[in-house]
Amino acid sequence: MDFRLNEEQQMLQDTVARLVRGEYSFEKRLEYSESELGFSESFWKQLGELGLMAVPFPEELGGFGGTGVEVQSVMTELGRGLCIEPYLQSVVLGGGLISQAGNEQQKEQWLAGIATGETQVAVGLQEPQSFYNTNDVETTAEKAGSDYVLNGRKAVVIGGHSADLLVVSARTSGSSRDASGISLFVIDANADGLERRSYPTIDGAKGCDLLLNNVKVGADALLGSEGEAADAIEYQVGRAISALCGEAVGVMEVACDLTLDYLKQRKQFGVPIGKFQVLQHRMADMMSELEQARSMAILAASVADEPQSDERRRVIAAAKNVISRSAQFISEKGVQSHGGIGMTWEYNFAHYAKRLVMINHQLGDDDFHLERYAALLEAN
Amino acid sequence: MNMNYTAEELAFRDEVRAFLDAKLPADIAAKVKGFRKLSKEDHQRWQKILSEQGWYATHWPEQYGGVSWTPVQKHIWDEESCRYGVPRSIPFGVNMVAPVIIKFGSEEQKQQYLPRILSGEDWWCQGYSEPGAGSDLASLKTRAVREGDHYIVNGQKTWTTLGQHANMIFCLVRTNTEVKAQEGISFLLIDMNTPGITVRPIITLDGEHEVNEVFFEDVKVPAENLVGEENKGWTYAKYLLTYERTGLAGIGLSKAALTHLKQLASRQVKNGKPLIQDQTFSQRIAQVEIDLMAAAISNLRIVASVEGGGVPGAESSMLKVRGTEIRQAINDLARRAIGPYAIPFVEEEMDQAYDGEFLSDPGAAPLAAHYFNNRKLSIFGGSNEIQKNIVSKMILGL
Numbered sequence: 093m094d095f096r097l098n099e100e101q102q103m104l105q106d107t108v109a110r111l112v113r114g115e116y117s118f119e120k121r122l123e124y125s126e127s128e129l130g131f132s133e134s135f136w137k138q139l140g141e142l143g144l145m146a147v148p149f150p151e152e153l154g155g156f157g158g159t160g161v162e163v164q165s166v167m168t169e170l171g172r173g174l175c176i177e178p179y180l181q182s183v184v185l186g187g188g189l190i191s192q193a194g195n196e197q198q199k200e201q202w203l204a205g206i207a208t209g210e211t212q213v214a215v216g217l218q219e220p221q222s223f224y225n226t227n228d229v230e231t232t233a234e235k236a237g238s239d240y241v242l243n244g245r246k247a248v249v250i251g252g253h254s255a256d257l258l259v260v261s262a263r264t265s266g267s268s269r270d271a272s273g274i275s276l277f278v279i280d281a282n283a284d285g286l287e288r289r290s291y292p293t294i295d296g297a298k299g300c301d302l303l304l305n306n307v308k309v310g311a312d313a314l315l316g317s318e319g320e321a322a323d324a325i326e327y328q329v330g331r332a333i334s335a336l337c338g339e340a341v342g343v344m345e346v347a348c349d350l351t352l353d354y355l356k357q358r359k360q361f362g363v364p365i366g367k368f369q370v371l372q373h374r375m376a377d378m379m380s381e382l383e384q385a386r387s388m389a390i391l392a393a394s395v396a397d398e399p400q401s402d403e404r405r406r407v408i409a410a411a412k413n414v415i416s417r418s419a420q421f422i423s424e425k426g427v428q429s430h431g432g433i434g435m436t437w438e439y440n441f442a443h444y445a446k447r448l449v450m451i452n453h454q455l456g457d458d459d460f461h462l463e464r465y466a467a468l469l470e471a472n
Numbered sequence: 473m474n475m476n477y478t479a480e481e482l483a484f485r486d487e488v489r490a491f492l493d494a495k496l497p498a499d500i501a502a503k504v505k506g507f508r509k510l511s512k513e514d515h516q517r518w519q520k521i522l523s524e525q526g527w528y529a530t531h532w533p534e535q536y537g538g539v540s541w542t543p544v545q546k547h548i549w550d551e552e553s554c555r556y557g558v559p560r561s562i563p564f565g566v567n568m569v570a571p572v573i574i575k576f577g578s579e580e581q582k583q584q585y586l587p588r589i590l591s592g593e594d595w596w597c598q599g600y601s602e603p604g605a606g607s608d609l610a611s612l613k614t615r616a617v618r619e620g621d622h623y624i625v626n627g628q629k630t631w632t633t634l635g636q637h638a639n640m641i642f643c644l645v646r647t648n649t650e651v652k653a654q655e656g657i658s659f660l661l662i663d664m665n666t667p668g669i670t671v672r673p674i675i676t677l678d679g680e681h682e683v684n685e686v687f688f689e690d691v692k693v694p695a696e697n698l699v700g701e702e703n704k705g706w707t708y709a710k711y712l713l714t715y716e717r718t719g720l721a722g723i724g725l726s727k728a729a730l731t732h733l734k735q736l737a738s739r740q741v742k743n744g745k746p747l748i749q750d751q752t753f754s755q756r757i758a759q760v761e762i763d764l765m766a767a768a769i770s771n772l773r774i775v776a777s778v779e780g781g782g783v784p785g786a787e788s789s790m791l792k793v794r795g796t797e798i799r800q801a802i803n804d805l806a807r808r809a810i811g812p813y814a815i816p817f818v819e820e821e822m823d824q825a826y827d828g829e830f831l832s833d834p835g836a837a838p839l840a841a842h843y844f845n846n847r848k849l850s851i852f853g854g855s856n857e858i859q860k861n862i863v864s865k866m867i868l869g870l
Contacts, residue, residue: 093544093776094474101473161473352868372864373857379867380790387769394475410762466758471738471748
């Protein structure tokens with residue numbers, strides 16, 4: 093048993109850490125966030141050039157062959173820097189869906205670009221009514237000759253505002269929440285009938301809602317077999333949750349460090365406020381939450397690329413439940429420990445606090461995953 | 473990153489399982505799994521079996537009759553023994569005073585006490601807490617005054633677990649009142665049959681006689697019963713506390729309690745279907761099972777770091793808090809799972825299996841009492857608040 097990163101994994105993480113340190117001062121991040129693109133083009137390019145976007149792809153496709161642990165190593169450092177590039181959406185989720193569901197030709201066509209960063213992908217799996225349930229798909233894809241015509245709405249597509257390609261789910265048969273009858277399509281972002289309503293996100297990134305109004309795509313846009321995408325979606329969301337756990341750990345680490353520093357520096361009643369036991373215990377609770385989160389991130393990484401099973405489903409649901417709760421706890425208690433300064437835009441902690449809570453709103457919140465876990469409960 | 477056991481570790485696990493399959497008495501295991509009371513005889517019967525196997529002293533070096541298990545092997549033993557319903561070792565002799573004697577005691581003390589602990593001849597209890605010295609243990613007042621080749625001990629100890637069965641007690645006593653509290657404490661081994669010692673039961677809220685008060689009135693203790701040096705007792709006590717804290721998280725016990733809970737919730741019925749399928753209750757179970765999953769990995773991370781040569785530090789304190797909260801949450805759910813049958817308090821039902829006289833689930837009788845009894849988990853071994861103080865000081869530097 094050994095929970096340490098091996099040499100290669102540690103080098104990978106150090107590479108990302110160095111890059112983030114060089115490119116992601118607090119001031120620069122605000123600039124990236126306020127730019128039209130919504131993130132740093134140069135940082136994105138460097139992620140590609142350093143091979144960091146190739147991490148999860150198989151070696152025969154020019155990738156690094158990394159699994160859950162390697163992806164988390166990257167994501168943790170992106171989390172520590174509070175990076176807003178859509179790595180998770182493009183590389184992990186978009187690339188993952190094409191890898192799993194795509195045919196050889198499709199993989200050849202798209203993956204190389206994703207692995208270098210030349211192609212940015214965004215993924216639309218949720219809809220205004222779906223509330224994290226990826227089987228709740230009302231967007232339709234109707235067959236017209238050998239083509240498909242898509243109509244519907246996709247909600248909160250992070251990175252969708254700037255994406256070159258969009259991977260969206262649409263129903264080719266069945267009714268609203270059926271697992272069967274869901275298909276995946278790869279759509280050019282400039283396709284006719286596709287409207288992107290872009291907006292900034294509260295945690296500094298950008299995203300959009302997608303309106304699909306008679307968007308016509310060829311049969312070569314269909315990923316995998318018609319109507320059978322639910323399994324791939326569930327599996328790839330599992331991988332993305334593991335990656336998100338890695339990011340969350342990075343964000344939590346910095347949030348805890350900042351809070352601890354503040355407790356040591358800030359003086360009231362003539363002493364550092366960290367001398368007060370009520371604040372010491374709260375800080376101890378935050379560290380304990382971080383440890384639980386680390387443990388679940390490790391566990392999630394260990395199953396992320398394993399074949400699907402109820403055990404994998406349970407671990408993924410448990411990990412997202414724990415991570416979401418830890419993240420919100422550290423966010424709220426961290427703001428409280430900082431007092432007023434923790435509420436200000438000028439101070440970086442506040443931005444960590446926002447990201448931590450928004451992680452709960454990505455890929456299913458703690459309630460959603462608790463319900464999933466409860467449904468898989470074994471009676472023993 | 474590797475979370476798997478090695479082939480040797482898996483072989484060890486098989487060996488443990490084979491031993492428990494063959495040697496663990498079914499009646500004892502059933503009592504443990506059902507949270508029923510164990511008698512002194514139950515404990516002694518099982519200790520004899522363990523001693524014969526050579527697996528009783530898992531924290532001792534081999535030269536004294538211990539087992540040289542690796543941290544991972546100890547962990548496997550803990551997991552399997554909890555799963556099988558092995559009674560918890562009464563730790564005071566084998567896991568608490570013995571490591572102190574081995575590390576700080578004289579050769580004579582080692583020869584006199586260690587074999588008797590192994591054989592079960594001596595039953596030890598712990599004389600630490602006093603009415604005025606709980607979390608602030610160093611403020612203890614029980615006085616030992618040297619007179620010739622004896623100490624004369626006067627004072628009172630409390631919360632002495634299973635002291636009613638013990639013939640030996642290890643005590644922290646004050647030998648110097650002139651210096652800083654921690655620097656005037658000594659570690660004494662005292663025969664419970666010495667004149668002047670009185671043991672008085674403390675009945676806990678669940679009606680149980682588990683803890684005692686021990687009074688010392690002009691008790692004459694031979695000077696050779698001092699462990700190590702006079703006034704160095706606090707150092708030895710701290711060494712012992714790190715032993716106590718390891719394992720206090722009780723992850724294996726929580727896993728066993730969770731299995732018990734799920735079986736109970738599968739038998740209980742709400743709205744015409746098993747309670748475990750009830751939406752609210754299944755989510756309550758799911759939440760505690762998820763939290764336990766995380767704590768179990770945290771525990772493994774500590775085991776792996778010790779295996780790699782590290783020392784369990786304040787991380788054990790964090791895990792003690794987490795682990796005891798989880799176990800209390802499971803006890804809480806078990807109590808909820810029997811609904812109104814939490815209310816009857818039928819003590820004779822807690823000792824043996826249900827004989828059909830009551831209408832409740834056969835496992836229901838001890839559950840509410842067990843819930844109340846286990847409120848102790850967050851109080852003993854350094855209260856959870858004290859653990860947070862340790863984290864603040866040792867990890868956070870506050």
